[in-house]
Every structure is written in C-alpha cells, then in structure tokens.
Amino acid sequence: MTNTKIKDMLETIEQFAQSQPDFPVYNILGEVHTYGDLKADSDSLATKIDSLDIPEKSPVVVYGGQEYEMLATFVALTKSGHAYIPIDSHSALERVTAIVEVAEPSLIIAINDFPLEDIKAPIVTLDQVKASFANK
Structure with a gap:
C-alpha cells in the first residue's frame, strides 16, 4: 500500500x-473527446438533469453501448448526485424489463433507442443529451 492520496473520479x-x-x-475508431470536453459536457448535462423534476438521489437508467455520451452521462449523473444503472443496448429485452421493474428509475437516459414502451419514467434521448452539451 502506498501513501499516495486517493482521489475520487470527479x-x-x-x-x-x-x-x-x-x-x-x-x-x-477516430472519434476523440478530451478531458476538457468531458468536463464541459458533463457539467452542462448535470445542469440539465438538475433542472428536471426528479427526486434527489433517485436512480437513473442509462441505456446504450460504449459511446462517449454514455461516459459523459455517467459523470453528469455523479455530479448531480444520482445513482446510475447502466444497461447495455445488447441486453435481452427480458433483462431490460426486469431491471426497469426492480430499479423503478426516476429517469431513463437513452443513448440508443429504448426498447420498452409504456414506461412511467421520462426518457431523455441522445439528441437531448447532445443538445445539452456545452457549445453544441
């Protein structure tokens, strides 16, 4: 064990x-985003999340793959004090249904098209995420 101070992710x-x-x-694959991008985009998205009428510290489902927007969304949710539940877009429909039923998320952020209908939670789409990013 070292004496190095451990810093948190943020x-x-x-x-x-x-x-x-x-x-x-x-x-x-040639799509590059920097630490400066990540900070600015996650700050902007966190502000948008904070403006939504969802309960404090409530869980949020994030649906997608390995896109940059997934990373920025995870950081934004951490900044806004929400636990996030990532669901890979390649997951079986039954798994997605089970996770949503158990988690009862206050919000779903769908980086990929969300496969379920008649969901109680509001859904933020990829276009809305990108629109909230800084300078975009």
Missing part, C-alpha cells in the same frame, strides 16, 4: 481538465 477528471484539457479521455 476530482481526477477536474484535475486533468485543468492541467491537460486536450488530452484524450475517449478515443474509439
């Missing part, structure tokens, strides 16, 4: 966003 992202804002945090 502190680490903030530190990299300030010291190395152009350093890639996400680079898949």
Whole structure:
C-alpha cells in the first residue's frame, strides 16, 4: 500500500481538465473527446438533469453501448448526485424489463433507442443529451 492520496473520479477528471484539457479521455475508431470536453459536457448535462423534476438521489437508467455520451452521462449523473444503472443496448429485452421493474428509475437516459414502451419514467434521448452539451 502506498501513501499516495486517493482521489475520487470527479476530482481526477477536474484535475486533468485543468492541467491537460486536450488530452484524450475517449478515443474509439477516430472519434476523440478530451478531458476538457468531458468536463464541459458533463457539467452542462448535470445542469440539465438538475433542472428536471426528479427526486434527489433517485436512480437513473442509462441505456446504450460504449459511446462517449454514455461516459459523459455517467459523470453528469455523479455530479448531480444520482445513482446510475447502466444497461447495455445488447441486453435481452427480458433483462431490460426486469431491471426497469426492480430499479423503478426516476429517469431513463437513452443513448440508443429504448426498447420498452409504456414506461412511467421520462426518457431523455441522445439528441437531448447532445443538445445539452456545452457549445453544441
């Protein structure tokens, strides 16, 4: 065990966003997003989430794959004080249904098209997520 101070995720992202804002945090198949992007986008999305009429600290389902918007959404939800429940878009419909029934989320953020209908929770779409990002 070392004597190195352990930082939490948000502190680490903030530190990299300030010291190395152009350093890639996400680079898949040529789509590159930096720590500066992640901080700005997650701050903006967290503000949008905070403006929604959902209970404090309530769980939120995030549905998608390995997109940058998933990462930014996880960080934004952490900043806004909500637990997130990631569901991979390749999950079986029965699994998605079971998770939503058990979790009773206050919100669903669908980075990919959400497969269930007649859901009580409001759904934020990919277009809405992208629209809330900084400078977009």
